Amino acid sequence: MSFVEVAIKVPLHRTFDYKIDEQQPPLTPGMRVTVSFGNQKKVAVVLALKNTTDVPDNKIKQIIEVIDDQPILSTQHLDLLKFTARYYCYPLGETIHIALPAALRQGQCADKTSISMVSLSEKGEKLPSLKAKTQLNLLKQLANSGKSSLTELKALGFTKKTIDSLVTKGLIEQSIEYDNQWQQVAPTIGTKPTLNKEQAVACTSINQSSGFNSFLLEGVTGSGKTEVYLQCLENVLQRGDQALVLVPEIGLTPQTVNRFRRRFPDTPIMLWHSALTDNERLQTWRFCEKGSCAIVIGTRSSIFLPFLKLGMIVVDEEHDSSFKQQDTLRYHARDLAAYRAYRHKIPLILGSATPAFETLHKALNNKYQLLSLTERAQTSTDNQFQLIDMKSQPDQAGIAHASLAFMRQHLARGKQVMVFLNRRGFAPTLICHECGWLSECSRCSTSATFHKAIGQMICHHCGEQNNVPHQCPDCGSTQIFPNGKGTEQIEEFLMTEFPETPISRIDRDSTRRKGSLEKALDDINQGGARLLVGTQMLAKGHHFADVSLVLILDVDSGLYSCDFRATEHLAQLVTQVAGRAGRSGEPGQVLLQTHFPEHPLLQDLVNNGYQDFARFALQERNDAELPPVTNMAIVRAEGHNIKQVVDFLTDLVPVQGVSGIQLLGPIPAPLERVAGKFRFQLHIQAHDRPLLHQYLAQMVDYLSTNKLAQKVRWSLDVDPIDMI
Ligand code: ADP
Ligand code: ZN
Numbered sequence: 001m002s003f004v005e006v007a008i009k010v011p012l013h014r015t016f017d018y019k020i021d022e023q024q025p026p027l028t029p030g031m032r033v034t035v036s037f038g039n040q041k042k043v044a045v046v047l048a049l050k051n052t053t054d055v056p057d058n059k060i061k062q063i064i065e066v067i068d069d070q071p072i073l074s075t076q077h078l079d080l081l082k083f084t085a086r087y088y089c090y091p092l093g094e095t096i097h098i099a100l101p102a103a104l105r106q107g108q109c110a111d112k113t114s115i116s117m118v119s120l121s122e123k124g125e126k127l128p129s130l131k132a133k134t135q136l137n138l139l140k141q142l143a144n145s146g147k148s149s150l151t152e153l154k155a156l157g158f159t160k161k162t163i164d165s166l167v168t169k170g171l172i173e174q175s176i177e178y179d180n181q182w183q184q185v186a187p188t189i190g191t192k193p194t195l196n197k198e199q200a201v202a203c204t205s206i207n208q209s210s211g212f213n214s215f216l217l218e219g220v221t222g223s224g225k226t227e228v229y230l231q232c233l234e235n236v237l238q239r240g241d242q243a244l245v246l247v248p249e250i251g252l253t254p255q256t257v258n259r260f261r262r263r264f265p266d267t268p269i270m271l272w273h274s275a276l277t278d279n280e281r282l283q284t285w286r287f288c289e290k291g292s293c294a295i296v297i298g299t300r301s302s303i304f305l306p307f308l309k310l311g312m313i314v315v316d317e318e319h320d321s322s323f324k325q326q327d328t329l330r331y332h333a334r335d336l337a338a339y340r341a342y343r344h345k346i347p348l349i350l351g352s353a354t355p356a357f358e359t360l361h362k363a364l365n366n367k368y369q370l371l372s373l374t375e376r377a378q379t380s381t382d383n384q385f386q387l388i389d390m391k392s393q394p395d396q397a398g399i400a401h402a403s404l405a406f407m408r409q410h411l412a413r414g415k416q417v418m419v420f421l422n423r424r425g426f427a428p429t430l431i432c433h434e435c436g437w438l439s440e441c442s443r444c445s446t447s448a449t450f451h452k453a454i455g456q457m458i459c460h461h462c463g464e465q466n467n468v469p470h471q472c473p474d475c476g477s478t479q480i481f482p483n484g485k486g487t488e489q490i491e492e493f494l495m496t497e498f499p500e501t502p503i504s505r506i507d508r509d510s511t512r513r514k515g516s517l518e519k520a521l522d523d524i525n526q527g528g529a530r531l532l533v534g535t536q537m538l539a540k541g542h543h544f545a546d547v548s549l550v551l552i553l554d555v556d557s558g559l560y561s562c563d564f565r566a567t568e569h570l571a572q573l574v575t576q577v578a579g580r581a582g583r584s585g586e587p588g589q590v591l592l593q594t595h596f597p598e599h600p601l602l603q604d605l606v607n608n609g610y611q612d613f614a615r616f617a618l619q620e621r622n623d624a625e626l627p628p629v630t631n632m633a634i635v636r637a638e639g640h641n642i643k644q645v646v647d648f649l650t651d652l653v654p655v656q657g658v659s660g661i662q663l664l665g666p667i668p669a670p671l672e673r674v675a676g677k678f679r680f681q682l683h684i685q686a687h688d689r690p691l692l693h694q695y696l697a698q699m700v701d702y703l704s705t706n707k708l709a710q711k712v713r714w715s716l717d718v719d720p721i722d723m724i
C-alpha cells in the first residue's frame with residue numbers, strides 16, 4: 001500500500017489522500033498522523049490504506065509523521081463516527097474532532113494511566129465531630145459515596161485545602177487507581193430492595209433478551225426506574241461487561257451518583273460531563289477503552305466514548321432535549337445510542353415518565369418493547385390536577401384568587417409550595433400607556449426583557465443590554481409600565497402577599513454565581529424556603545421532600561405556538577413539574593392556570609395523564625403528517641442581507657420538485673431577526689428515511705460548490721427538535 005485516506009478537521013465534506021513514506025512505521029486505520037494542509041500542519045486520522053489515488057503524482061503530498069504506534073480509534077469506533085457524519089450530513093473530519101478529547105485532537109500522546117481517588121480512613125469512618133463545616137461535609141459526602149475522585153470533589157465545591165487538611169488529620173486517604181483492565185468476576189452488590197411485580201417483569205425481559213433490543217421503560221418519577229437500571233446493570237457487571245448510562249446534565253447530582261456507587265462499591269464508576277478538564281476527559285476515555293472502567297454515567301457527549309466490551313446502554317429521561325446538540329454537529333445522543341446498541345448487539349433501555357413522541361411511536365409500532373411501571377414504588381398516592389380558569393381574574397402578578405387560597409392552605413400545613421413560570425426577569429416587555437410603544441431589542445425581532453433588580457433591559461436572544469428608559473422613546477410620555485410577568489415579579493408579589501414566608505427564587509439570574517444553585521437547593525431541602533419560584537431550572541430532577549402544591553402559571557403559551565412540538569413539551573413539563581409534588585407522603589396538588597380550561601389536550605392531560613395524552617396527540621401528528629410519522633430536516637440560513645439569505649434557500653428548491661420529498665420554504669424563522677441577522681428556513685420532509693438522506697447528501701454536495709453558500713451562514717439540522 002502506498003497511499004492513505006485520512007480525515008482532517010476542515011469544513012469540507014470529503015476525505016484526503018496522502019502518500020506513505022516507506023521509511024515510516026506501518027499504518028493502520030484509526031492511527032493519527034500529521035500532514036500538511038494548505039500552509040498548515042494538521043493532525044489527521046487514517047481511514048484506509050490504498051494502492052491507488054485520484055490525486056495526480058505532482059500534487060500528492062507525503063504524510064509528515066506518524067503519531068501513534070497503535071490505533072486510537074478501533075474499527076468499530078470509526079464506524080460509529082462515520083455513521084454519525086453521514087447521518088447528520090456533517091464533515092467526517094469535524095465529527096471526529098468533536099468526538100475526541102482535546103488532548104487526542106491536538107496530537108498529544110494517548111497514554112494516561114492513573115486517577116486519584118479519595119476515601120475515608122478507618123478513623124474517618126467514625127465521622128468525628130469537626131469544627132469546620134466544609135470538612136465535615138466532605139466526610140459526609142465520602143460516607144455516602146464510599147469513594148470519589150478528586151475531580152468530583154472539586155466539582156462539588158471542596159477545595160484542595162480542605163482535602164489536604166483531612167489527609168493530614170488522617171481522616172481520609174488518597175489512592176491512585178491504575179489503568180488495569182477491570183476484571184470483576186462477582187462484583188459486590190450493596191443492599192437493594194425486592195422488586196415489585198412490574199419492576200421484576202421489566203428486569204426479566206431486559207436480562208433475558210439477547211442481541212440488540214430496545215426497551216422503553218415508561219414510569220412516573222418515583223416508580224422505580226432507576227432501581228430497574230441498577231438491577232439490570234448487576235447482570236451486565238456479572239458478565240464482566242461495561243455499561244453507559246446517559247443522563248441529562250442535571251441528572252449528575254451527587255445523590256444519583258452516590259446511589260450507583262453504594263450499590264456497586266468495588267466497581268469502577270466514572271463520570272463524564274461538561275466540567276471535566278481536558279486531562280480528565282483523556283483519562284476517562286482511556287479507562288473506557290482499556291476496560292478499566294465498568295460504568296460511565298455521562299451527559300450527551302459520553303455517547304462517543306470508546307468501550308472495550310459494552311454490554312448495555314441506558315438513557316435516563318430520554319425525552320430530555322439536552323441529549324440533542326443544538327449547534328455544529330447536531331446529533332441526538334439517544335438516537336446514536338440506538339445505533340450503537342444495534343451495532344454492539346446489546347440492550348438499550350430508554351427510561352422516562354414522559355417519553356418523547358419519537359420513542360413512543362416506535363414502541364407503539366413494536367420496534368421498541370414497552371415496559372410500564374404504573375405505581376410509585378414508595379408512595380402510591382396520585383397527584384390531583386386542577387385547571388384554574390384565568391378568564392376575568394383580577395391582575396395580581398398573574399396569580400388567580402383561587403390559587404392564592406390553595407397556597408395559603410398548604411403553607412399553613414407546613415408544606416412547601418412551588419410556583420413555576422418559564423420566563424425570567426420582571427416583565428417580558430415595557431409598554432407605553434399613551435402610544436402603545438413596546439420595548440424591543442434593536443437587533444432582534446423580539447422584545448427586551450425588563451430586569452427590575454438590576455435596572456436593565458436585556459434581550460434574551462442576543463444579550464443586548466440597556467438602561468431602563470424613563471420616558472417613552474416614541475412619544476416622550478413617562479407612563480411606561482411593565483407588561484406581562486416574569487419570575488422576578490412573581491417573587492416580589494409573593495413577598496408582599498406572604499410577608500412571613502421565606503421565598504427562594506431559582507432561575508438563571510438568581511443562580512449565576514458558581515455554587516449558588518447548590519446553596520439554594522440545599523436551603524430548600526433543609527426546609528428554609530417555603531415558597532419556591534422558578535423557571536424550567538426548578539422543574540428538573542431535584543428531589544424536594546416537602547412540596548405538596550405546584551402552581552403552573554403559563555400553560556397557554558404552550559397551547560398556541562408555531563412549533564408543532566409545543567404541546568408535547570408542555571405536557572412533558574407539566575408532568576415533570578407535577579412530579580415535584582406528592583413526595584411528602586400525602587397526595588400532591590397541581591394547579592394549571594389557563595384561559596382555555598376546555599381545551600381538549602389540556603383536558604386529556606389533566607384527566608387521563610401523559611400516557612393517554614401522548615397517544616392522542618400522536619394521532620394528531622399522524623393526521624398532520626408531521627414527525628415522528630414522517631422524517632424531517634431543516635436548512636437554516638442567516639445573514640445581514642435578506643435577499644442573499646432567501647436566494648440561497650430558494651436555489652435549493654428544484655422547480656419541478658422531487659418525488660417523495662416535501663419541501664417547504666424559504667419561510668422566515670419564528671425569530672426572524674437575531675443580533676441583526678435575518679433568518680430563514682427550508683423544511684424538508686419525507687416518509688422514506690433513506691430517500692431523505694439521499695436527497696440531503698446530494699444537497700450538501702451541491703452546496704459545497706455553490707457561491708451563495710459562502711455568503712450566508714447556513715446549517716443543516718437532521719431530526720430537529722425545535723423549530724427556532
Ligand atoms: P425513578 O427512577 O422512577 O424516579 P427510583 O428507582 O429512584 O424511581 O425509586 C424511587 C424510590 O423508591 C427510591 O428511593 C428507591 O430506592 C425506592 N424503590 C424503588 N424500587 C423499590 C422497591 N421495589 N421497593 C422499595 N423501594 C423501592
Ligand atoms: Zn409612548
Ligand code: ZN
Binds near residue numbers: 442459461462464
Ligand atoms: Zn437581541
